[in-house]
Amino acid sequence: MAGKILITGGTGLIGTRLSEMLIDLGYEVAHLSRSSSKHSKYQTFKWDIDKNYIEEAALTYTDYIINLAGASVADGKWTDKRKQEIRDSRILSTNLLINQLQKTMHHVKGFISASAVGIYGNSGERLVAEESSYAENDFLADVCRDWENAANEATQLGIRTIIFRIGIVLSKEGGALPQLARPIKYLVGAPLGSGQQYISWIHLDDLCRLFIAAIEDHQFRGVYNAVAPHPITNEEFTRTLAEILHKPLSGLKVPAFGLKLMLGEMSETVLGGSRVSANKVLQTGFTFEYNYLDQALESLYVNEV
Template sequence: MAGKILITGGTGLIGTRLSEMLIDLGYEVAHLSRSSAKKSKYKTFRWDIEKDYIEEAALTYTDYIINLAGASVADGKWTDKRKQEIRDSRIKGTNLLINQLQKVPHHVKGFISSSAVGIYGNSGERLVAEESSYAENDFLAEVCRDWEKSAQQATNLSIRTVIYRIGIVLSKEGGALPQLAKPIKYLVGAPLGSGQQYISWIHLDDLCRLFIAAIEDHQFHGVYNAVAPHPVTNEEFTHNLAEILHKPLTGLKVPAFGLKLVLGEMSIAVLGGSRVSANKVLQTGFTFEYNYLNEALEAFYVNEV
């Protein structure tokens, strides 16, 4: 038997696809969920972050934990309440897992947690790698830093720990791509702000393959950037997507002040960006199916136009 995998955030964009791919490879998959999810095709254990509760059987069941849970950063304006929810869903959830692993007899061999390239903030043209400094006075960067600190505690329990700083995940099923494609399809597509901010992206299937590699290849430990090898600017991304969809662009740019009015502080995440290196992952011998943006976009849209 390939092993038993417990996934937090298993019904999200990444968790859904990862669960399917793991099952196809012969793994058993269970989800950790706030509800009992009677209709789920996966074994489901309950947890409640606010009440500091995890069903004990979840941790005695599993060989590997994949920690994807976290409230979406893209849903609605960043009010103080929303920012607290974004933070707590990641850090409190991770702390709860670690605390319970200290208390419950288990046979967990690996703890694989998500983080985000937002930890680098708006790094401009500079290519950033895992050892690069974190952004200061940046909400998302601070959340990622504390999230990673929480996950690193698993190493104190002699559990191999892998943390992926995930870029913009490309999928037609959700996330950023459908939102970026929609205005182009309606012939109002345009780069955002200056258009020069970098998008460090990764195809959903490559990201899931990276999580599977972290289970199967024990050389993986520590922090890795989960991004494709060739980041692009927002302007390049917009032009590539319009070309694949055979749609013209307006020739204008969406002004930064307009985005700030609509999105508030969340506009920082759209108008900023980081050019993130994939070298550390490549040095493990991992090969991406989608190295270049055109390859990824064609995989999604080639039959649509």
């Protein structure tokens, strides 16, 4: 039986597609937003993280909360101010949701929160799983750890809680893929740094199907890696994308020091990488539509090939 879903970060890349897919399946969808847009297709409830405020009707309305709120890690250099924004937008918003749930008479059955594979840091060729150790002294890993700790407080309220550590989400509408494709389209495509760092990726539609599975299948509890079963090195990724786009590569490599100069500390997100296991998700019986990178890219660039 379809229910009512409240999404934070509902207008972002994942939230937009997930909202559409939920509606198609007969769910009711509402968004929690800083501004109530008259133009939104979805019922919108207001919240204000700075003022510690959530419209109470949002929490009495919903059966499931999907928590996707968080400032983009890829917009601009990581100044101290930007890092604080990346952190607060995730952790303070999650804390606010949990605190308000504690105070409200609600019927929330599940709390499904985003996290990221950045929690593993740069793990090299080692295959990492959900029980693997977190990276130390790593900004994104620290943010993910505190974000997950905040989300896990929902279990103390007796709410089934699921956390997805999301890999690089593949979509033409946003995220990393258009940025990776742009230089290839201009015939200057090249691997980044050594090219040997792993990219653990997932097609946007598979990610949304995974969120829906977590709503519908009550065996989902705890932490899962939201990545396709076949991670790939940056060099292989670049080569596969160039083949799909029918473009030659430049034959060069983008040197690590150049990326560090351009991006500062944020360069760690493209120069480092983690090879992340999808086994725990596969053991639930979930099937990926896009297991291999070439399948995923072909589906996205079908009209350009």
